[in-house]
Structures are given as structure tokens and as C-alpha cells.
Amino acid sequence: MSELIYKFDNVExxxxxxxxxxxxxxxxxxxxxxxxxxxxxxxxxxNIALKDLSIKLINLLIKLSNxxxxxxxxDLVHICSLLKSSNNYDQTLLDIENFYVDKPIFINKFDGTKxxxxxxxxxxxxxxLKDNDIVLVSGSAGTGKTYLAVAYAVNLLKKNKIKKIIxxxxxxxxxxxxxxxxxxxxxxVDPYLIPIYDALEDFLGKESMxxxxxxxSIEVAPLAYMRGRTLDNAVIILDEAQNTSSNQMKxxxxxxxxxxxxxxxxxxxxxxxxxxSYSGLLEAILKLxxxxxxxxxxxxxxxxMRHPLVTKVLERYGDE
Numbered sequence: 001m002s003e004l005i006y007k008f009d010n011v012e013x014x015x016x017x018x019x020x021x022x023x024x025x026x027x028x029x030x031x032x033x034x035x036x037x038x039x040x041x042x043x044x045x046x047n048i049a050l051k052d053l054s055i056k057l058i059n060l061l062i063k064l065s066n067x068x069x070x071x072x073x074x075d076l077v078h079i080c081s082l083l084k085s086s087n088n089y090d091q092t093l094l095d096i097e098n099f100y101v102d103k104p105i106f107i108n109k110f111d112g113t114k115x116x117x118x119x120x121x122x123x124x125x126x127x128x129l130k131d132n133d134i135v136l137v138s139g140s141a142g143t144g145k146t147y148l149a150v151a152y153a154v155n156l157l158k159k160n161k162i163k164k165i166i167x168x169x170x171x172x173x174x175x176x177x178x179x180x181x182x183x184x185x186x187x188x189v190d191p192y193l194i195p196i197y198d199a200l201e202d203f204l205g206k207e208s209m210x211x212x213x214x215x216x217s218i219e220v221a222p223l224a225y226m227r228g229r230t231l232d233n234a235v236i237i238l239d240e241a242q243n244t245s246s247n248q249m250k251x252x253x254x255x256x257x258x259x260x261x262x263x264x265x266x267x268x269x270x271x272x273x274x275x276x277s278y279s280g281l282l283e284a285i286l287k288l289x290x291x292x293x294x295x296x297x298x299x300x301x302x303x304x305m306r307h308p309l310v311t312k313v314l315e316r317y318g319d320e
Contacts, residue, residue: 002037002044005051006058014041016065017058024076028057031080053089060093064100074305075100078119081302095120106148107155110205115151119303122148128295129263134253136285137265138242139299146239149263150199153235157217162259164216164234167196168252170223170243193220196239223248232257241281242266243273249280253288269317 008014018025018038025036025043034054035047045054057079064071079096086092103116106126117123122144128135129152137145153165169192200209200218212218223244238244238252241264249264256262266281273279289296 001048002046003048003051004042005036005045005055006043008041008043013062013065016068016070017061018043023073024061024071027073027076028080031077032057032083053083056089056093057083060097063097067101075118078302078305082120085300085302099123107151107203109202110208117148118144118305121297121299121303125297125299126152128297129261132293132295133256133260134262134288134294135264136241136281136288136294136296137263137299138268138281138285138296140267140269140301140304142304143299144303144305145265145299146195146237147199149235149237149239149265150196151203152263153237154200154203156235157212162233162235165212165218166231166234166236167193167218167220167239168223168226168236169193169239170241170248190220193239196220196237223252226252226255229255230257231255231260233259234261236260236262238262238264240266242268242271242279244280245273246278246280246283249284253284 006017008017019027022038025038028034029036032050032053033047034050034057035045036054037044037046043058045051047054060079061071082092082096083089099117099120104123104126106115106117108114117126125135125137125144125148129149137149139145150165150167153162156162157165197209197220204212209218213220223238234257236255241249243266244252252264253262264281264284266279268279268282271279285296288294
């Protein structure tokens with residue numbers, strides 16, 4: 001038996017909540033098993049146990065319709081994911097409402113597209129970057145760890161708040177053999193940094209990126225090249241940090257100079273170190289988090305901004 005949970009008095013808000021061809025309702029039913037059904041002007045549920053949550057979710061969407069022209073499916077997936085993992089629906093709904101009412105614009109991409117935090121954890125990440133000199137970031141692929149790090153670094157470079165962006169990663173093989181690739185060590189590592197080059201191009205354009213690389217304002221180098229240096233007036237991004245050893249991580253962090261920030265990103269479920277060595281990223285998270293000026297941000301599968309199936313795949317593989 002179905003019960004009425006909402007009666008729409010505005011066609012635009014009805015379309016916002018339900019989506020074209022009820023795509024939003026279908027997604028909510030798929031993700032939260034709310035058993036919603038939509039007829040003109042009315043919304044019903046046959047899952048009486050979730051009636052109260054259904055009403056609260058629709059009321060939230062009505063409020064969001066005052067600030068957004070439409071809600072993207074990936075945003076709706078994220079909202080559903082937060083509710084699935086919540087122990088306090090009312091607080092989670094309030095957090096979501098506050099987030100979407102005040103989405104901070106972060107930086108414009110080269111094509112003019114505005115980049116902003118797409119999840120609550122992404123917003124926390126951006127705030128941590130402003131307030132701390134070392135930020136350790138762990139989580140699955142697709143959560144925006146590296147992309148937002150590059151965005152933040154480019155933002156500071158464009159404002160002349162730093163003189164240089166330095167991007168590095170450990171030369172640890174993930175299936176392929178670096179020794180069989182042509183060129184010196186840097187050239188061997190470059191193919192593994194394609195996502196970072198793509199992000200740089202997004203924010204700078206290909207021509208500007210190449211010029212900054214040529215004059216050294218953006219430096220890309222293997223982690224071994226960091227030894228013995230003091231890195232001032234820079235944002236230094238260490239990617240794939242789960243594949244650092246304890247000694248490598250200690251060496252890297254102690255390169256931090258004045259007016260610099262370090263962003264250290266990695267996925268602890270993808271450690272490729274030989275002989276199951278202990279990850280330097282995990283050790284740093286455990287040893288350093290209570291130091292003022294150092295912050296750890298952890299993304300979960302619910303922060304993945306890719307196809308909804310990616311989150312379900314991560315669930316099956318046991319990723320947090």
C-alpha cells in the first residue's frame with residue numbers, strides 16, 4: 001500500500017525533485033530503496049519504514065531548488081551515499097543543505113568552467129589546504145585528491161603567492177617495468193603523471209603549461225630528486241605517496257621550506273611496495289596527525305565522483 005508523502009504546487013520544483021522521465025526518483029529508489037512513485041503533482045512511497053526519511057529528503061530537494069537550476073545525478077548519488085552511511089539523518093540533511101547553499105567557487109579552469117568542492121570532504125580538504133602547511137590525503141581513485149591539489153597549487157601560482165609548483169612521485173612500478181621504458185628516470189616517471197599533466201592543462205591551457213614547465217615554474221621530478229633540497233616558496237605535491245618507504249617519506253617532508261605547502265596524496269588500498277613493505281604514507285598519517293599545521297584528510301568510497309558503479313565496485317573490493 002502506497003502513502004502520499006508530497007504534493008507539488010510548482011512544476012519547476014517537481015521537475016527538480018523528480019528529474020526528467022523520473023530519473024532522480026529512479027536513482028533514489030535504486031540507492032536508498034525508498035520505493036517512491038511519481039504521478040503528476042504527487043509523490044508516493046510503498047516503503048512505509050522509510051516514509052519519514054523520504055519526506056525529509058524531498059523537503060531538502062525542494063530547498064535546494066531555490067539555489068540550483070538542477071541537481072546533477074552525481075550530486076544526488078553523493079547525497080544518497082551520505083544518507084546510507086549516516087547515523088544521524090537530521091544532521092546529515094542539514095550538512096548537505098548548508099553545503100549546497102554555499103558551494104565555494106575555488107578556481108576557474110582554462111575554459112572558464114568554475115571548479116568547486118563537490119562533496120563535504122572535498123570542502124574540508126580545501127579548508128585544510130588553506131589552514132595547514134602539510135596536508136596528508138588518503139582515499140580511493142576518483143575522489144579528487146590530486147585534481148584539487150593541482151587546482152590549489154595553480155591558484156596560488158596565478159596569484160603570485162608562490163614561485164613554483166613541484167610535482168613528484170616515487171618510482172615504484174605498478175605492473176609495468178620502469179627499466180624497460182626509454183629515457184632517463186624523469187622520462188620514465190612522466191607517463192605515470194599523465195593525470196597531473198591533464199589537470200595542469202585544465203587550469204592553465206596547454207601553451208601556458210608548456211611555458212611554465214620550460215622555465216621551471218612547474219617542475220616534475222622523481223622523488224629521488226628531492227634529496228638534499230630545501231623547497232621554499234612552492235607548493236609541492238607528492239602523488240602516489242602510498243608507495244613511499246618510511247625513509248623516503250621522512251626525507252620528503254623534511255624538505256619543506258618557508259612559504260611552502262606540501263600536499264601528499266595516496267590510496268592506501270593500492271600499495272605496490274615490494275615484499276609488503278610498510279607504507280610511508282600510512283606511517284606519516286599515524287605519527288604526524290596531532291602536530292599543529294599538519295592535517296590528514298580521508299576520502300571514502302562515498303566521495304568517488306565517477307560513475308555510481310565505481311562506488312559499488314569499491315564496496316565489493318572492501319575499500320573504505
